[in-house]
Amino acid sequence: MKKLESTKLTAEQQRFFNVKLAFVSSVSKDGLPQVGPKESLRVVDESHLAWVEVTHAHLWDNIKNGSKVAVVVGDVLSHTNVRVIGTAHVSEDEALIEDLRTKTGKNGDVVVVDIEEIDA
Template sequence: MAVLTDDMKKLIADSFAFIATVDENGNPQVGPKGTMRIFDDEHLIYNEQTGHQAWHNLQENHKIAVAFHPHPGMKGIRVEGRAVIHQGDQIHTDAQAYATENKLPDVIAAIVISIDRIVSLDAGPNAGIEIINDPVK
């Protein structure tokens, strides 16, 4: 798995996340995830609260991409990986506690994302350059 550097962690903390998923017909969907955060050096996590399109898509296809780009800013990253859905376990319970502490809606599930690939979203000639590619075997 790819490992987040300290600089990447800071960028993530300073950014608003957008996820990309694909439905069963191959149609892309992009949406914001305000609860996206670092789970550990190799995973991200967010609280699934709406149960709408991204939730539907992740039921069938666990591939996901997350874009982080602070505004204003010239640097960003895209994280690609696989989503694992957690319901009824300790990760789900911890996500609900996070929601309660932050006065957020109840959690349908906690989504943990493996970090398999990281791509630069920097403005300029480094845009699209692969930084790390280390998928789970």
Template sequence: MAKLNDEMKDLVNRAFAFIATVDENGNPQVGPKGTMRILDDEHLIYNEETGRQAWHNLQTNGKIAVAFHPFPGLKGFRVEGHVKIYESGQIFDDATAYATENKLPKAIAAVVISIDRTLTLNAGPEAGTVIEDAPLDD
């Protein structure tokens, strides 16, 4: 798996995340995820709260892209990977506690993103440059 470096971790902690998913007909969907956070160097996690289109798409194919970009700023990054959904167990319990501690809606599930690839989201000629490409063969 690809790993988050310290600069990426800092940006995850201060930027708003947007996820991109695709449905079974290839229709794209983009939306914000305010609960996106770091689980460890190779995984992100967020609480699924709405159960709408992105939730449907992730249950259908499990592929996801997450974009982090500061405002203002010209340097960001994107991760691409696949998800594992937790609706019970310790990871879900931790997500439920996170929601309670932060006065957020109850989580439908905890979505853990395994990072397969990282790319730049910088303005200019560096846009889309692969930082690391290390998918885990499932």
């Protein structure tokens, strides 16, 4: 993968994030990596991703402690993948929260990623 010049997701990249299983990684204060799948992850717009956080485990703690996150989606058959790096925060946008909970059928806090880098 190489870093792209744009920090805006293309329409094709947005589709990829919306249809493939995403994995989110973070790092603890002690430097321990954490990676896990986020079935509820969706594209909010060209600059933001979001998911409904239901486990509130290691990733949640790492985000609350200021860890950057990386979100990766890939397709094995085409050898295509996209990674974004950004800052995650808990959303207070009631419309977004309700929309994502309805679309995913999950209930929990909504985490939004502000995209700062895209690699493909």
